[in-house]
Amino acid sequence: MRFGIIGAGTVGTTIGSKLVRLGHEVVIGSRPSGGGRAAAWVAEADDGAGEGTPAEAAAFGEVVVNCTPGAASLEALAAAGEENLAGKLLIDVANPLDFSAGSEPTLTVANDDSLGERIQRAFPATRVVKAFNTMNSEVMVDPSLVDGDHVIFVCGEDAEAKARVSDLLGEIGWPAERVLDLGGISAARATEALILLWLRLAALAGSYRFNFAIAPPAPDRG
Amino acid sequence: MRFGIIGAGTVGTTIGSKLVRLGHEVVIGSRPSGGGRAAAWVAEADDGAGEGTPAEAAAFGEVVVNCTPGAASLEALAAAGEENLAGKLLIDVANPLDFSAGSEPTLTVANDDSLGERIQRAFPATRVVKAFNTMNSEVMVDPSLVDGDHVIFVCGEDAEAKARVSDLLGEIGWPAERVLDLGGISAARATEALILLWLRLAALAGSYRFNFAIAPPAPDRG
16 A cells, blocks of 8 residues: 655654555655655665655555644645545644643643644544554554553544554554544544653653553452 | 541542541541532441541541542632641542533643642642542552553652552552652643543443553563
8 A cells, every 4th residue: 555654753764664564655755854864764664665745745645644743743734735635544643742841741732622633624535543642653563562452542533544544553463452442533632642641651661662551350350 | 547538429438438448537528518428428337437527527637638529629628728738648539520511521721730730739738649540439449350450640749748648559459569650740730631531441441440551561572
């Protein structure tokens, strides 16, 4: 399948490399100001990797993946072009983190709205599925790095789009029973806010190699 | 030890009953408008259970536990009386949920502030520790109801106060390695927001008997 990835940072290139290794064609789109990271990625990646502008990447992809910093995502997707996103599945991986206030990061949108919802409202002809945004990029593409039945959350308005994301997650190595569908795109409020807890836990563990799990009822207790 | 619990709802009475069973003395404080739930609780509880006004409960407790609905907590604690809380450990169990907007609950405070911080600011002579607020009350007092290494989060400004809460959690049945200290009281932003995810997961599971766990690195992966 053809993927367009918007954003050439660690998240975009990590997901891009995994998709190429799985045999997909990937174009990473970034701005001229991106510092040449997409070109450096293409030089090191396997066959099937390309780069271009955000609009070229979006036009190339049957599926588009938003891997831009959340605070810049709406602008970046506007640059990618509404016409290049229309009718497509857009996987939104971004968290709207704002580090400008100093040591305590906050979210640029939270509680009664979310980045996922804002993207869905801004691109009504696009089927937005929020996914991958509650863990480190290394874990996103290799869940076996973390022990136990840890989970990945998806949400969005379109059931068929979510089913496609679940299939892709299966290809990456996420068993279906660990893909938790939280409902409509407003559930992005819950998963984006989880990054605040993730940041605290990463500081506590001194590591990014962990993930959230949901512990079930004890079988021997009524 | 003597505990004063503010709030006679399910959370307050569940924690109160557990503390009484552990041999502590507990006074649950509620308003005259509380519908007689505290009196009903005393009638069914073991020896050591009492009831009174919020101020009487707070004055009685060496430790005070805030089990009021989060949206009403500041008002309820003001009624309990700053002088009755001064110098004491206050365990804040509340989540500032607001269901008034309809089907999608939000928080009355979120992102760049939290209920835990507001309580700490309003009662600077009190040592506030946020705890218990990321699970159902049944699980709070009996972690064996849930399988696996699920966790409980604590945060607050005072290390000695957090150590006392960890000791209490150990008495209740929480092993020390599953009590995660997230740092200062501003970490309440992260744990209070987790209730949004908890509500989604409860709807998905059709059950309240679950909890969050943190999956560690896989031991066989470098």
